[in-house]
Amino acid sequence: xxxxxxxxxxxxxxxxxxxxxxxxxxxxxxxxxxxxxxxxxxxxxxxxxxxxxxxxxxxxxxxxxxxxxxxxxxxxxxxxxxxxxxxxxxxxxxxxxxxxxxxxxxxxxxxxxxxxxxxxxxxxxxxxxxxxxxxxxxxxxxxxxxxxxxxxxxxxxxxxxxxxxxxxxxxxxxxxxxxxxxxxxxxxxxxxxxxxxxxxxxxxxxxxxxxxxxxxxxxxxxxxxxxxxxxxxxxxxxxxxxxxxxxxxxxxxxxxxxxxxxxxxxxxxxxxxxxxxxxxxxxxxxxxxxxxxxxxxxxxxxxxxxxxxxxxxxxxxxxxxxxxxxxxxxxxxxxxxxxxxxxxxxxxxxxxxxxxxxxxxxxxxxxxxxxxxxxxxxxxxxxxxxxxxxxxxxxxxxxxxxxxxxxxxxxxxxxxxxxxxxxxxxxxxxxxx
Amino acid sequence: xxxxxxxxxxxxxxxxxxxxxxxxxxxxxxxxxxxxxxxxxxxxxxxxxxxxxxxxxxxxxxxxxxxxxxxxxxxxxxxxxxxxxxxxxxxxxxxxxxxxxxxxxxxxxxxxxxxxxxxxxxxxxxxxxxxxxxxxxxxxxxxxxxxxxxxxxxxxxxxxxxxxxxx
Numbered sequence: 001x002x003x004x005x006x007x008x009x010x011x012x013x014x015x016x017x018x019x020x021x022x023x024x025x026x027x028x029x030x031x032x033x034x035x036x037x038x039x040x041x042x043x044x045x046x047x048x049x050x051x052x053x054x055x056x057x058x059x060x061x062x063x064x065x066x067x068x069x070x071x072x073x074x075x076x077x078x079x080x081x082x083x084x085x086x087x088x089x090x091x092x093x094x095x096x097x098x099x100x101x102x103x104x105x106x107x108x109x110x111x112x113x114x115x116x117x118x119x120x121x122x123x124x125x126x127x128x129x130x131x132x133x134x135x136x137x138x139x140x141x142x143x144x145x146x147x148x149x150x151x152x153x154x155x156x157x158x159x160x161x162x163x164x165x166x167x168x169x170x171x172x173x174x175x176x177x178x179x180x181x182x183x184x185x186x187x188x189x190x191x192x193x194x195x196x197x198x199x200x201x202x203x204x205x206x207x208x209x210x211x212x213x214x215x216x217x218x219x220x221x222x223x224x225x226x227x228x229x230x231x232x233x234x235x236x237x238x239x240x241x242x243x244x245x246x247x248x249x250x251x252x253x254x255x256x257x258x259x260x261x262x263x264x265x266x267x268x269x270x271x272x273x274x275x276x277x278x279x280x281x282x283x284x285x286x287x288x289x290x291x292x293x294x295x296x297x298x299x300x301x302x303x304x305x306x307x308x309x310x311x312x313x314x315x316x317x318x319x320x321x322x323x324x325x326x327x328x329x330x331x332x333x334x335x336x337x338x339x340x341x342x343x344x345x346x347x348x349x350x351x352x353x354x355x356x357x358x359x360x361x362x363x364x365x366x367x368x369x370x371x372x373x374x375x376x377x378x379x380x381x382x383x384x385x386x387x388x389x390x391x392x393x394x395x396x397x398x399x400x401x402x403x404x405x406x407x408x409x410x411x412x413x414x415x416x417x418x419x420x421x422x423x424x425x426x427x428x429x430x431x432x433x
Numbered sequence: 434x435x436x437x438x439x440x441x442x443x444x445x446x447x448x449x450x451x452x453x454x455x456x457x458x459x460x461x462x463x464x465x466x467x468x469x470x471x472x473x474x475x476x477x478x479x480x481x482x483x484x485x486x487x488x489x490x491x492x493x494x495x496x497x498x499x500x501x502x503x504x505x506x507x508x509x510x511x512x513x514x515x516x517x518x519x520x521x522x523x524x525x526x527x528x529x530x531x532x533x534x535x536x537x538x539x540x541x542x543x544x545x546x547x548x549x550x551x552x553x554x555x556x557x558x559x560x561x562x563x564x565x566x567x568x569x570x571x572x573x574x575x576x577x578x579x580x581x582x583x584x585x586x587x588x589x590x591x592x593x594x595x596x597x598x599x600x
């Protein structure tokens with residue numbers, strides 16, 4: 001097994017320092033990248049971002065530098081930066097780290113982005129359940145105002161810079177960027193039709209950049225060390241290091257910072273310690289619950305947006321969910337399908353009706369009421385949801401169903417044949433750390 | 434008695450309004466202020482918010498009912514929420530829920546007769562690396578097991594008792 005290199009550029013929890021403290025953050029070089037960015041000038045900063053090939057860390061994997069480039073330079077309207085901290089894709093818990101332990105990294109990234117794109121106001125949208133994280137970020141912002149990092153003359157650049165926290169209120173869909181904008185504006189989080197894209201018509205009808213928490217938290221590193229250095233940590237067209245989270249049936253669940261392109265199997269067996277009770281591996285969901293499930297022989301793959309897509313799934317948020325042998329995949333799909341049914345915003349018929357329909361059929365199969373034709377019915381319904389909705393939640397609900405039933409049809413068939421769940425093995429045990 | 438915001442709450446609302454270019458954008462933060470003030474969002478509370486922000490009541494209700502964190506009926510002083518999603522499920526969240534349910538004497542969705550506890554199953558809380566996760570009011574409790582959940586209930590009972598909750 002190849003050794004996986006881990007880094008502590010982003011994930012600095014082993015440093016033994018409290019980076020929430022502005023003085024500690026500054027002593028480690030914090031906020032110097034803002035000044036370096038000022039010397040470079042706006043165009044060079046955007047150029048560095050493009051060269052660094054940062055694929056958005058929120059799940060879609062769109063190149064962040066290119067997104068920045070879409071914002072019009074000459075406009076009479078104010079421009080906004082909106083940070084997506086609505087972390088909610090099951091299996092994803094990386095932004096939680098930055099918001100809890102390294103809020104200034106995020107703020108510094110926001111300031112650099114805003115200065116480069118002529119933005120004066122930034123909203124950090126954080127999921128409402130993160131009460132502690134919201135308090136942590138608000139304290140960091142207050143400290144920045146006192147220190148002149150934010151306010152009328154942000155770090156002596158002569159530019160005004162305000163950052164506000166906006167709390168979500170419990171809706172997964174608000175992680176979708178246009179639903180997030182609706183929510184920021186005080187409305188129910190129902191996604192907008194695109195185009196127009198937010199870069200042109202975003203928050204309050206104005207040009208808006210929306211980036212994920214982790215994406216913006218990488219920006220100070222790129223400016224400080226240069227795009228070439230950052231790119232070199234990853235692979236061509238997918239640069240840098242990023243944080244993967246491993247949860248489920250592994251011995252050491254948690255976050256690990258690796259170069260983009262690290263091998264998924266090695267991350268699971270080496271960094272996360274392998275499978276609980278040394279059971280065989282049954283399945284892996286690679287990037288949050290919406291990504292197609294993978295079989296054990298599919299996971300020997302580099303974790304890049306393109307490679308995981310070529311392997312038939314999606315890199316998503318790099319939130320790897322590991323499932324041990326002996327686990328009932330119908331029950332697993334039940335959790336996932338109920339989640340998407342619950343979180344459908346109700347706007348598009350295929351998703352509103354279809355997600356509930358899928359969940360009820362999976363319930364029937366698990367409870368022993370499944371009919372033989374239900375298996376193909378699941379595939380049929382999922383096929384009709386995918387691609388037929390305004391936003392990607394429809395696909396997010398359909399892809400798990402399609403992949404679970406196609407790749408693990410025997411599990412579903414056994415439920416129909418036995419008229420009930422044939423699994424009676426307990427879930428693997430673990431010891432509380 | 435008609436509901437009213439305290440002077441402190443009114444100051445908070447004024448500060449919130451300054452952060453946004455529209456009054457509507459202040460709605461979600463102000464609904465949180467109302468929920469903290471009145472415990473939950475009754476029709477009266479939503480009407481008060483509508484009047485304070487000069488928004489149509491229907492707009493306030495539309496937003497308030499979309500989001501799960503806005504409680505449209507009273508919840509217990511301790512709102513115990515167990516994540517039931519995939520990562521927590523894989524590490525035994527159902528055991529945690531059943532233990533909490535036994536110890537509290539309510540099913541998920543229920544509130545104890547004394548109003549001290551509401552038990553609920555919720556969706557992913559984004560702490561999957563330390564699953565299973567239970568959120569009590571504003572605090573996460575991670576790595577939960579049957580044993581730790583029982584201890585958590587005992588601890589909360591003691592606190593509720595100290596506040597005269599009579600649990």
